Amino acid sequence: MGGFYAAVVVRGFRRFATYRVATAAGVFTNTVFGLIISYSYIALWDQRPHLGGYTEAQALTYVWVGQGLLAAMAQMGGGFETEMMERINSGAIAVDLYRPADLQGWWLAADLGRAAFQLLGRGVVPIACGALVFDLALPASPLVWLLFAAAVALGTVVSFAIRFLVGLSAFWLLDGAGVVQMTWIVGLFFSGMLLPLNAFPGALGDIAQALPWSAMLQVPADVLLQRRHGADALLALAFEAGWAAVLLAAGRLLQGVATRRVVVHGG
C-alpha cells in the first residue's frame, strides 16, 4: 500500500513538472511580488529597525522565503481542492470513493507530489533572485536547513489538511469559488505572507501564531532565520505536527459524514 501512495506522489510531481511555461510564469510573478513587498518592508524597517525581532536582512529573507513557499503551500490556488470540488459537483467523486485507496490519503499523496515540485520549480529561483538583489540572512549550517526542510514538509501537510476541509465543503455548497478565494485570503493573512506574525500587535499576534496557518510560513521562516533554534525549533516542529494531526482527523471525520451523504443521495 505504501508503494501505491509513493507512486501517486511521483505522479503528482510529474504532472506539475510538465507545466514548464506556467512554472516560469509563476516564478516571474513571485519575483515581482517579492520586489514590491521587499521595498515596502525596507520602508517599514527603516522606521522600526528591529520590528518583531527581525533585522532588515532577516525581514527581507522572510519576504523571499514567503514567495518561495507560496506555490508549494498552494496559498493562491493551484492545489487539488478546485479539482476535487469539480469532481464533487459533477458526481465523479462517487467513482473516487470506490477506489481501493482512501480518499484523503490519495489526495494527500498527490498534493505532496505537487508541493515537492513547486518547492523546487517555484521556490528556488525567486529566493535566488532575492539574494541577488538584496542582502539576505541565509544560514550556513546544514542542520538549520534540515530543520527548515522538516518544517516546510509539515507545513505542506497542514496546508493540505486545511484545503481538504475546504474541498469537502463542496458537498454542501454548490459554488465553491467563493469559499476557495476566502480561504486564500485568510490563509495569506494568518500565515504571515502579508506581514510577519511577530509584527502583529499584542494579542492578535499571539492568536495568529497559535493558528494552523502559521505553519505555512511563519514557523518555517523562524526556523530558517534561527529565531527558533535548538529545543525551540523542535517545539516548533511539534506544533506543526500537532495541527497536522488535528486537521487531518477533522478531515477524516467530515469525509465520513460526506460519504454517507453520497451513499444516501447517490451523488
Add this chain to the structure above:
Amino acid sequence: MTQSGEPMIAVEDVEKVFDVRRKAAGRLRRERHRVRAVDGLSFTVPRGEMVGYIGPNGAGKSTTIKMLTGILTPSGGRVLVAGIDPSRDRARLSRRIGVVFGQRTTLWWDLPLRDSYQLVRRMYRIEDARYARNLAACVELLDLGPLLDVPVRQLSLGQRMRGDIAAALLHDPEVLYLDEPTIGLDVVSKAKVRGFLRTVNAERGTTVLLTTHDLTDIETLCSRVMVIDHGRLMYDGGLDGLHAAGDSERTLVVDFARELPPVEVPGARWVRSEGPRQWLAFPAGDSAAPLVAALAARHPLVDLSVREPAIEDVIARMYGAA
C-alpha cells in the same frame, strides 16, 4: 443573397496549414513542422442537400467545419457559404448558419433550457412571432416540452443534445453544421435527432452538413457522402457507391436456439461462433432480409441484429480496393 442556382456551400481549392512545434528526439530545441490539415479541398453543396462528411480522427473534418463557419481563416483557396466569405464576414454569416458541436454544449449549465433560448432570441434579434413559431416547432418535434424549465445540468446527454439542436435552429439558419450530433446518445435519442433533422431538411429546405462516426446517421439521412482523409477528399458520392468502392461488409449476429456447426447460407460468409451465437458477414450493399429468411427456414432463431461497418473499416477497405 444566394440565387437558387448557386451552391449553398462552395469550397474551392482550400487549404489550411498549421505550424506545429514538436520536440525532436535527442534535441533540446523544438522543431517546427508544417501540417496540412486540409490540402486542396474542393466541393460544392447545393441548397437543401443533406451531406455526410466522414473520415478518421484527425482527417481534417473539424478544421473544414471551422473554416465553413468563419472560426478559422483558410491558408489558401476560397470558401463561400450563402454567398458570404466566412472568414471575412463571420458576424454576418453567423445569422445565416446554425452550428452544433456534439462534444460541447452552448446551453447554460445552471439555468433552465428556456433561458438559453431567450438569450439566443435576443442575440440574434429574432422577432417574437418567428421565435414563438420556431420554438413551438422544435419543442413538438424534439419532445422538449417537459424539459424547458429544467436546469440544463439536470438533463441527460440525449436531452441536452436535443436542446442544443433546437438552440441552433431558432434563428432559421439556411445552413446547419452538425459535428458528431449523435455521439454518446442512446438509441431512442438518436432516432429522435435523426427524425428531426430529416423533417427540418424536408420542410424548411435547410442545407445540412454533418460529421459522424455512426454510419447509420448517414444511411438514414444523407443521399451523399464525402470522405476526407489527410485533408483530401477521397470520395464524393452516394453511400452505395461508398460501400462498393470500399467493398465493405455488414455483420449479421444470430442467436440460434442451440449450438450449431458453422451455418452455410448463400450470400453470406461465416465469421465465428460463440456458443449458440454466430457472426455472418454479408456485402453492405445487400439487404439482410433474404438472408434472415433463409436462416429462419433452416434453424429456429432466438434473436438477431445487424452490425454496421465502422467508418474506419469502410475507409480502410476503400484504400485496400484502390
Add this chain to the structure above:
Amino acid sequence: MAESAARTRATPAAERTPGAVAESVRAYRLVVGMWMRSTMAYRASFVMTALGNLAATALDFVTIVLMFSHIHALGGFTLPEIALLYGTASTSFGLADLLAGSLDRLGERVRDGTFDTLLLRPAPVLAQVAADRFALRRLGRVTQGVLVLGWSLPRVDVHWTVVNVALLPVTLLAGAAIFCAVFVAGGAFQFWAGDAAQVQNSVTYGGATLLQYPPGIFSRELLRGVTFVVPLAFVNWLPCLRMLGRPDPLGLPGWVDFAGVPVALLCCALAGVVWRAGVRSYRSTGS
C-alpha cells in the same frame, strides 16, 4: 494568393462604426445577465461569498493598519495618505476586475475549445469574453476600496479646489480603464501563451499592491517601468501626489498629473490592437 489572404484579413468597415460599441455593450449586458441569473441559482452561496469577499479583501488594508501600529509614517506618508492611495488603487482595480477580470481565464476557454462557440455568435467576441463568468461577488473589492477611500478623504490634507475635486472621480475611472486595458491585453496574450497566464497577475494584482504604497519607497528603475512601460503610475500615483501637494520621485513635468485620461485611452487603443491581433492569430492557428 497572398493578396487575397491580405484582403481576407481586412476588417469590414461595419465592425468599426460607433454601432459596434453599442453592439458590444448590448452583448456584454446580455451575457452578464445570464451569469447573474446563474449565480442566483445558488443564492445562499452567493450572499456568503460576496460578504466573505468583502471581509477578505479588507484584510489587505488591515495589514497596512497593522504596520501603522508600529510607525507614524511609511515612506513619509501618514496612514490617511496611504489610505488615499490604497482606496483609489483598490477602487479602480476592483472596477476593472468586476468588468473584465474574467479575461484572465481566457486560456481555459481556448484550451477546452469553448472559445469557438463564442466566435459563432453574432456578437463582438471581446464583449462576450469580458462578460464570461461575470462574478458579482467581485463588488466586494470595489466596496472595500470605496470605504477606505471614504475614510481617508476627510483625514488627508488636501486643498479641495475645483481641480482636485474633479480630479478624483476622473482618476478612478481612468485608472479602471487602464487596468481594463491590462486585462484585455493580458487576455489576448493567452492566445499565444495560454500557459503563461500567471504573468499578467504580476501586473494586475501586483500593480494594485504596488500602487497602495507611496512611490518614493521603490527603486527608480521600477518607477520608470510602471510609468513608461506599463503606465500604472497614472492610475493613482501621479494625481494623488498632486492632490497631496507632494513632488513625484521621477520629477516629471506637472501636466502629466492630468494625463490619466489620454493615457487610459491610449492603453485601451493599444489593448484593442493586441486583442485583434490575438483573435486573428487564433483564427489562423486554431489555438
